[in-house]
Amino acid sequence: MNISLSERAANMPPFHVMEVLERAQELEREGRNIIHLEIGEPDFPTAPHVCEAAAAAMCSGNTKYTHSLGIQELREAIVEDYMHKYGVVISPEQVIITSGTSPAMLLLFIALINPGDEVIMSNPHYACYPNFVRAVSGVPDFIYTDSKSVFILQPEQVAARINKKTKAILINSPSNPTGHVMPQGTLRGMADVAGDVPIISDEIYQGLVYDGEDHTILEFTDNAFVLNGFSKLYAMTGWRLGYLIAPKAYVRTLQKVQQNLFISTNAFVQYAGIAALRGPQDMIKEMISTYDERRRYMLKRLRGMGFEVEGEPGGAYYILADARRFSEDSLELSRRILEDTGVAVTPGIDFGNGAEGHLRFSYANSREKIEEGMDRLQTYLAIKTGTFI
Numbered sequence: 001m002n003i004s005l006s007e008r009a010a011n012m013p014p015f016h017v018m019e020v021l022e023r024a025q026e027l028e029r030e031g032r033n034i035i036h037l038e039i040g041e042p043d044f045p046t047a048p049h050v051c052e053a054a055a056a057a058m059c060s061g062n063t064k065y066t067h068s069l070g071i072q073e074l075r076e077a078i079v080e081d082y083m084h085k086y087g088v089v090i091s092p093e094q095v096i097i098t099s100g101t102s103p104a105m106l107l108l109f110i111a112l113i114n115p116g117d118e119v120i121m122s123n124p125h126y127a128c129y130p131n132f133v134r135a136v137s138g139v140p141d142f143i144y145t146d147s148k149s150v151f152i153l154q155p156e157q158v159a160a161r162i163n164k165k166t167k168a169i170l171i172n173s174p175s176n177p178t179g180h181v182m183p184q185g186t187l188r189g190m191a192d193v194a195g196d197v198p199i200i201s202d203e204i205y206q207g208l209v210y211d212g213e214d215h216t217i218l219e220f221t222d223n224a225f226v227l228n229g230f231s232k233l234y235a236m237t238g239w240r241l242g243y244l245i246a247p248k249a250y251v252r253t254l255q256k257v258q259q260n261l262f263i264s265t266n267a268f269v270q271y272a273g274i275a276a277l278r279g280p281q282d283m284i285k286e287m288i289s290t291y292d293e294r295r296r297y298m299l300k301r302l303r304g305m306g307f308e309v310e311g312e313p314g315g316a317y318y319i320l321a322d323a324r325r326f327s328e329d330s331l332e333l334s335r336r337i338l339e340d341t342g343v344a345v346t347p348g349i350d351f352g353n354g355a356e357g358h359l360r361f362s363y364a365n366s367r368e369k370i371e372e373g374m375d376r377l378q379t380y381l382a383i384k385t386g387t388f389i
């Protein structure tokens, strides 16, 4: 075979965290004991009542295509959830159910972006954002954020950047990779400066907030598209269930894209989503307090080893730590740490060159594993820096 692949695909960088995970799994197959602090995946199981709802739906015949926008009851449950948590009024007609937040993002960008259109985003950013934008021939327009503002995109920066080509402003709070949460005033400021430019708000880590309050962009503007899903808060990464909330005027176009590209989302998984939203929430409360306890522990240990972390990352389950004391090259540093100590961490470069020299640590792992990981890392870095006694 001698055909060239599309430049779009050939030029797409790897998702480094997946590469680290895959190498870590290879080492595990060789018998190595690996501590996973790389992957952004809850270590908790999905709640039993959610699994039961899916099984019941499957066994009672919910195994066909559904309405392309999703089943009505789930769309209503999402509306209730936003009303209950944030006091915002949206209608079920604005909600499109997708097979995860990632397909929701693709759907939205396909519907929104013409070639050359720009999407403002912070750098660092969630690794995949620029690749989604480029996949539809759009242009990611990076604004570098720094550790002084805990990497949070500021409304003044956005105001100064908006131009004729700007098609959307992409924000993400709580943030991957930083774990920081956008204050209410920043969200409001963002809505003010955006004017007619829509804000795309990735709210997938909503609910995972340990310090301060949780907000949605919909509290501050209607000119917004919200991306959300069940992967993180409900520990449902493998179920592939997400959604998009869009202004009504755009839904018909989004629906046509959904019908053509995805048809509909898995039927019985949608019933699991209803159970997650409307069922008991005590497991979620427990998860949140466990994450918080791990967060405090990990932060203390990382700082104790000489990593610098500005502020208090109060959300999601990540800490983006400045590792330049040890190396400027995050890819090489994470590779060495994995090979030499069996601790898997994500190189900052995965999240844009604004996070080079940093490592992202995930505390979505048990306290014992985190302790073991921190111990191994401490010993390794002490030897590396010659401070080992």
Ligand SMILES: Cc1ncc(COP(=O)(O)O)c(C=O)c1O
Binding pocket: 040, 100, 101, 102, 103, 126, 172, 175, 176, 202, 204, 228, 229, 230, 231, 237, 241, 242
């Ligand atoms: C910021 C952010 N958005 C979206 C996703 C994708 O989530 P999903 O599993 O719903 O596709 C992730 C996954 O890590 C993420 O961190």
